[in-house]
Amino acid sequence: xxxxxxxxxxxxxxxxxxxxxxxxxxxxxxxxxxxxxxxxxxxxxxxxxxxxxxxxxxxxxxxxxxxxxxxxxxxxxxxxxxxxxxxxxxxxxxxxxxxxxxxxxxxxxxxxxxxxxxxxxxxxxxxxxxxxxxxxxxxxxxxxxxxxxxxxxxxxxxxxxxxxxxxxxxxxxxxxxxxxxxxxxxxxxxxxxxxxxxxxxxxxxxxxxxxxxxxxxxxxxxxxxxxxxxxxxxxxxxxxxxxxxxxxxxxxxxxxxxxxxxxxxxxxxxxxxxxxxxxxxxxxxxxxxxxxxxxxxxxxxxxxxxxxxxxxxxxxxxxxxxxxxxxxxxxxxxxxxxxxxxxxxxxxxxxxxxxxxxxxxxxxxxxxxxxxxxxxxxxxxxxxxxxxxxxxxxxxxxxxxxxxxxxxxxxxxxxxxxxxxxxxxxxxxxxxxxxxxxxxxxxxxxxxxxxxxxxxxxxxxxxxxxxxxxxxxxxxxxxxxxxxxxxxxxxxxxxxxxxxxxxxxxxxxxxxxxxxxxxxxxxxxxxxxxxxxxxxxxxxxxxxxxxxxxxxxxxxxxxxxxxxxxxxxxxxx
RNA sequence: CGGGGCGUAGCGCAGCCUGGUAGCGCAUCUGGUUUGGGACCAGAGGGUCGGGUGUUCGAAUCACCCCGCCCCGACCA
Numbered sequence: 001x002x003x004x005x006x007x008x009x010x011x012x013x014x015x016x017x018x019x020x021x022x023x024x025x026x027x028x029x030x031x032x033x034x035x036x037x038x039x040x041x042x043x044x045x046x047x048x049x050x051x052x053x054x055x056x057x058x059x060x061x062x063x064x065x066x067x068x069x070x071x072x073x074x075x076x077x078x079x080x081x082x083x084x085x086x087x088x089x090x091x092x093x094x095x096x097x098x099x100x101x102x103x104x105x106x107x108x109x110x111x112x113x114x115x116x117x118x119x120x121x122x123x124x125x126x127x128x129x130x131x132x133x134x135x136x137x138x139x140x141x142x143x144x145x146x147x148x149x150x151x152x153x154x155x156x157x158x159x160x161x162x163x164x165x166x167x168x169x170x171x172x173x174x175x176x177x178x179x180x181x182x183x184x185x186x187x188x189x190x191x192x193x194x195x196x197x198x199x200x201x202x203x204x205x206x207x208x209x210x211x212x213x214x215x216x217x218x219x220x221x222x223x224x225x226x227x228x229x230x231x232x233x234x235x236x237x238x239x240x241x242x243x244x245x246x247x248x249x250x251x252x253x254x255x256x257x258x259x260x261x262x263x264x265x266x267x268x269x270x271x272x273x274x275x276x277x278x279x280x281x282x283x284x285x286x287x288x289x290x291x292x293x294x295x296x297x298x299x300x301x302x303x304x305x306x307x308x309x310x311x312x313x314x315x316x317x318x319x320x321x322x323x324x325x326x327x328x329x330x331x332x333x334x335x336x337x338x339x340x341x342x343x344x345x346x347x348x349x350x351x352x353x354x355x356x357x358x359x360x361x362x363x364x365x366x367x368x369x370x371x372x373x374x375x376x377x378x379x380x381x382x383x384x385x386x387x388x389x390x391x392x393x394x395x396x397x398x399x400x401x402x403x404x405x406x407x408x409x410x411x412x413x414x415x416x417x418x419x420x421x422x423x424x425x426x427x428x429x430x431x432x433x434x435x436x437x438x439x440x441x442x443x444x445x446x447x448x449x450x451x452x453x454x455x456x457x458x459x460x461x462x463x464x465x466x467x468x469x470x471x472x473x474x475x476x477x478x479x480x481x482x483x484x485x486x487x488x489x490x491x492x493x494x495x496x497x498x499x500x501x502x503x504x505x506x507x508x509x510x511x512x513x514x515x516x517x518x519x520x521x522x523x524x525x526x527x528x529x530x531x532x533x534x535x536x537x538x539x540x541x542x543x544x545x546x547x548x549x550x551x552x553x554x555x556x557x558x559x560x561x562x563x564x565x566x567x568x569x570x571x572x573x
Numbered sequence: 574c575g576g577g578g579c580g581u582a583g584c585g586c587a588g589c590c591u592g593g594u595a596g597c598g599c600a601u602c603u604g605g606u607u608u609g610g611g612a613c614c615a616g617a618g619g620g621u622c623g624g625g626u627g628u629u630c631g632a633a634u635c636a637c638c639c640c641g642c643c644c645c646g647a648c649c650a
Contacts, residue, residue: 012599012611013585017643028584037642092648109650143574143648157650209650218649305647316647411650445650480608513610531609541609 001472003506003518007044010518020216022454023148025463029522031450031471038145038153045522046450048471048502050156053449054135056187056468057158064180066131066160071113073137077103079112083422088285094141106139111415111441114161115423122427122437125165129173133160135446147216149451150407156447162440165429167416170438174206174414177442181210181410188449189466190456193406195221196231198306199413206414210444211406212452221406222387226399234306236387237394238401243273243298245355248369253357256364259333261299264366268357275299276350276358276370278335280325280342281308285315292324293317296337296346297385298353304386311345311382334359336367337376344376347384407452408445415439463523464545467569472504474561475524477515479531488554489530495558501565520545525568526561530554544568 008030018024026032031046042050058068077095080086085093094106107113114132122128138157145153160177164170178194185192190212197209209232211221222238223230231237258264265272277299283291286309293312295303309317322332328341336359337344350356356370372379391401417436419425425437457464467473474496478489486507493505504524506515512531519527525545534540539551542561546568552560 009583011584015584016586017579019644034642090648138650140649144644144646146644151649155650159650318647408650443650448650477609482608509608511608511610511612513608513612515611516609517611529609533609 001504003475003504003515004508006504008518008522009043010521018148020147020150020451020455021458022150022216022451025454025458025521026148026451029463031522032149034148038142038151040149040152040154040447045471049450049465049469050447052469052471053188053446053453054156054158057135057184057444057446060180060184060187061133061158061160063183064131064176066133066162068134069132070134070136071107071110071117073107073139074104075107075110075113077105079116079423080105083112083115083419085112092140092142094139107136108138108140109443110134110136110159111161111419111439112423115419115425115439118161118163118437119423119425122163122425125427125429125435128427128437129162129164129169131160131162131173131177133158133442147451149447150216151218152447155445158444158446160442162442163420163425164438164440165427165435167414167438170414170416170440171206174412174440177412177440178208181412181442181444184444185210185212185409187468188453189468190409190453192409193221193223193230193404195223195406196229196235197411198232198234198310205416208412209406209408210410210412212409212449212456213404214407214452214455215405216455217405217407219406219408220403222401222403224393224396224399225402227393227396229393229395229399231387233387233403234304236401237383238387238391239394239397240298240301240349240385240388240391243353245274245353247354247371250370250375251368252360252365253368254364255366258364258366259359264357265299268366268368270357272299274355274357276337276353276356277301277303278337278340278359279303280320280328280330280335281305281317282320282324283309283312283314284318286313288313292320292328292342294328294335294337294340294342294344295384296344296350296358296379298347298350299357301347301385301388303384307382307384307386308345311384312343330359330361331363334361334363334365336361336370337372337379338367338370344379345384346372346376346379346381348381349385350379351381407448407455409449409452410442410444412442413440415441457523461517462521465523465525467525467565470502470523470525472502472524473526473565474501474503475519475527476503476505477512477519477527477529478505478507479512479515479529479533481509482532484535485530485532488535492528492530492554492558496561499558499562501562526565528557528561 010030011028014024015027033041135158139154142153162173192212194208197207199207220233222236258267261272278296280294295308354371357368358370360367389403393399420437420439429435476493496503529541540557542550
């Protein structure tokens with residue numbers, strides 16, 4: 001490709017509305033442009049990278065034995081009614097009617113469609129197991145799209161669905177996908193971590209998320225310093241540092257206008273860990289929709305709302321309103337577990353706690369000397385607190401937990417029969433009886449990966465694509481306007497084209513600085529500089545995007561560059 | 574949807590408080606000079622000042638409504 005013909009509009013200034021580096025650089029380097037909220041154009045360079053990512057994903061999925069197909073973006077409401085998600089899925093599902101008044105939606109995921117397809121064709125256990133995948137655009141009407149490709153409404157996803165005769169077979173495929181995902185993210189040159197995850201609304205049993213480690217990540221993930229345990233904090237198991245206190249009698253103390261944990265602790269001259277934090281929640285969705293519950297953790301801990309929701313059988317929870325607090329006999333800022341008219345859930349670490357300070361359910365008053373087993377006999381104990389740095393690992397009991405931020409780029413689930421059953425994905429088993437297929441599903445956010453890679457691979461000059469992903473591998477930069485430099489460049493360019501490399505020739509009538517800056521901004525791994533000076537010295541410069549520098553004669557420069565490319569590729573993997 | 578911020582040329586911004594007929598840098602176009610790190614000179618084009626309504630002799634500027642964007646929260650690949 002000649003740069004003079006390339007549609008690659010780069011920007012000098014960072015667009016003001018882009019917050020994270022990946023968004024800024026992808027815009028500046030001319031890889032993407034925004035169409036509307038959470039919806040983007042992929043320009044030629046961006047599409048090249050996207051395709052490179054897709055192809056690595058394809059190769060590894062194929063190698064793992066999955067088969068590619070392609071399902072539609074538009075899906076009929078009937079499928080969703082059958083799976084009972086038409087009502088459950090919520091406003092993220094973009095629904096519309098066609099000219100006949102027929103209700104449809106844009107696919108946010110494809111369990112329904114694949115189940116419908118497979119249910120029609122699946123007859124016998126002999127056809128199983130089977131793993132089908134696609135790389136396709138999804139649409140989710142996200143509440144708040146942000147960070148460019150990181151959280152779009154329309155995005156490219158690889159979604160795979162496996163079907164099995166039984167749970168053991170599913171477990172095997174789950175492991176197979178787990179391993180394939182490791183291969184994929186390694187080939188993409190990413191620092192990542194697989195963590196145990198909450199299944200969320202998708203349902204099913206086992207589940208892992210794959211996170212690219214980055215400060216800008218939206219998720220908090222935690223891992224053990226000693227064993228291989230790693231989990232999303234939404235789900236992580238750990239035990240807090242022990243707290244000891246003297247047992248004593250209950251006593252009321254006046255704490256005027258002090259309701260925040262820090263304020264109360266400072267006012268009473270104690271550590272926040274001596275306090276009991278009581279938060280009142282309302283269940284949303286699930287069998288106990290609308291139920292009000294109290295959740296208690298130590299003052300220095302936080303309630304992990306997802307854990308609470310799972311514990312009480314709700315889809316999610318929300319903090320109760322002032323009116324709801326009054327209804328159960330307490331007031332804002334001074335809630336405590338005694339004499340509350342609702343079920344009281346307590347973090348399991350509090351089972352034997354004594355000498356705590358808690359709200360008295362009266363304005364401006366706290367109680368001291370709270371003994372949980374004595375004073376809150378009806379408490380229900382469960383894992384409710386959010387894991388903190390330094391907690392003891394809930395798995396090995398030896399290491400302590402460390403925290404990092406992650407971008408979720410993959411998620412795999414053992415679904416079991418949650419979709420196959422309502423969608424009637426049935427087959428005849430070995431005994432000749434009708435059976436429900438057991439399913440797994442495996443997602444990778446392909447377009448999000450593009451952003452995640454940039455988050456990890458950039459410097460002050462721009463993007464530094466891993467060789468595997470780079471839109472072009474080599475940039476031939478012509479300097480000056482001499483006929484000889486131009487002719488020499490063209491020769492090198494053609495030689496590289498013949499060698500089958502993705503090469504771009506910067507033949508523009510621009511000053512050297514502009515060409516260098518653009519090559520760096522767009523992250524081309526290797527550049528060959530062809531100028532009169534180099535030609536006169538019979539030594540052309542080859543420079544890597546990571547600072548490496550070599551020289552070669554005009555005759556040898558192509559081979560040299562190809563060799564360098566190869567060794568860069570190996571470093572990558 | 575709740576809270577905060579913003580909307581003036583392709584990009585980055587000033588002007589608004591105190592109303593007077595729209596400006597700067599970069600980019601773009603023409604001509605010329607230049608070419609190993611975002612060149613220089615001369616000239617040129619490009620704006621419903623997000624939209625509407627109102628106040629006013631007069632609105633980018635003041636008021637009200639709407640729309641859009643960004644950040645924090647709930648969602649998730």
